[in-house]
Amino acid sequence: MNKIIRMVVIVVVLGLIATAWDGFFVLPEGRQAVVTQFGAPVGQPIVKAGLHFKTPFIQDVQYFDKRLLIWDGDPNQIPTKDKTFVYVDVSARWRISNALTFLQAVNNESRAQGVLDDIIGSTVRDLINKHNLVEIIRSSDWNPEDHLGPDGKPAPKVIMGRDGMEKRIREIVSKATTKYGIDVVDVMFKRVNYIESVRKKVYERMISERKRIAAEKRSLGEGQKAEILGRVGRELKTITSAANETAEEIKGKADAKAVTIYAAAYNRDPEFYAFSKTLQSYEKTMGKNTNLVISSDSPFFKYMQDMKGTK
Structure with missing residues (x-):
């Protein structure tokens, strides 16, 4: 009898331990959780790290990341408004803002990446289709007069710019992903590159622009050189004129003094x-072998x- 009681006690204790073990769970830092019962979510998401309780054997826990996650899209060839094809590689950072909504809408991060592929990819394509190439490759803080377009004329003025486009894409995408429990923090153009035919034209245009700038610099340098040489010439003439004037003045004084000395000598003994x-x-007239006929x-x-x- 005692043996049976002892066995029952052991079973009960083991059952309590198993119940306690399955009824408690620890939520680590940087994670959030949703408790589910037979696959359906129960209650609100748990976001506070620490020890939590659930109904043993009936309820399960789904864990999700609270940290920023990276979405990295595939490079795509997209035409701009001015019919220029470019390769665009976009990256984004996102987080799970509502674990319950996220669980119900996409269930896991792998499916979320697919949702972001569709939303971000289509948004980037639509926005690039509606803007000229210059809006994608330039920011709004530059002077169009310093840059040439394909026709050799000043490039169009930037209205939105690359930074503005990234911000606009993020706004559109963020609104579209709210229903999935996803918050897109930022969207970045990781790389924008021309296709081969366009790249060749761009290089030629860059060379032409640099040659134009170099010619302007050389012309400016020649002008400054002429100005400096002119100024030096004028200063040299002024200095020479003053020196000649001083020399003539000294010579005149010396001649006058010599005349005075000669006159005094003449008057003393002619x-x-x-x-x-x-x-x-x-x-002065005769040397060693000088012959004079006088x-x-x-x-x-x-x-x-x-x-x-x-x-």
Whole structure:
């Protein structure tokens, strides 16, 4: 009898342990949960981490992520409003905003990725179809006069721009995914690339634009060079003119002083002055092998004759 009671007690204890084990669950940080009973959700989503209770053996727990999740679409070839084909690769970040709605609408993350494929993909295609290429590859804070279009004229002015398009796509997608318990946080153009034929034209246009800018820079440089050379020439003429004027002034003063000295010497001894000047003339005129043919009556011959007579 005691043995039977002991067995019953053991069974009861094991049953209580199993019940307790199945009746409690721990919700970790970064996760949320929905309790289901026979596949149908019971109550509101559980978002607070910690120990929680459910009916043992009858109810189950479905766990979902609370963190940001990544959606990465496949690159697609899409035509723009101005009939330019581009490859567009888009990425997005999303989270499960309502676990109960999410469970009822899509059930799991794999199906949610498929829903996002359809919604984001179609939204991106529709918006690109309605806008010119420049809106996708440029932001709104640039000057169209500095860029050329395919016809060589200034490119069209950006109205929305790439950032604006990403924001608009996010707004449209976010409204469409609310019913799935999904909140799309942001949408980004990961890469926008031209198809081969367009890429060649773009490269040619870029080369043409750079050549135009280089020509403008060279022209500006030549203009500045001419201006600098002109200014240097004018300054050089001014300096030369001032130097010549100063030199003439100094020369004039020196000549006047020399005349004064010569006059004083002449007044003191005219004969010696004449003799000195004649000797200077001899020195300048005659070298080692100089032959002179002059008249004996010439004043230039006077002192030679006197020196000869003296000898």
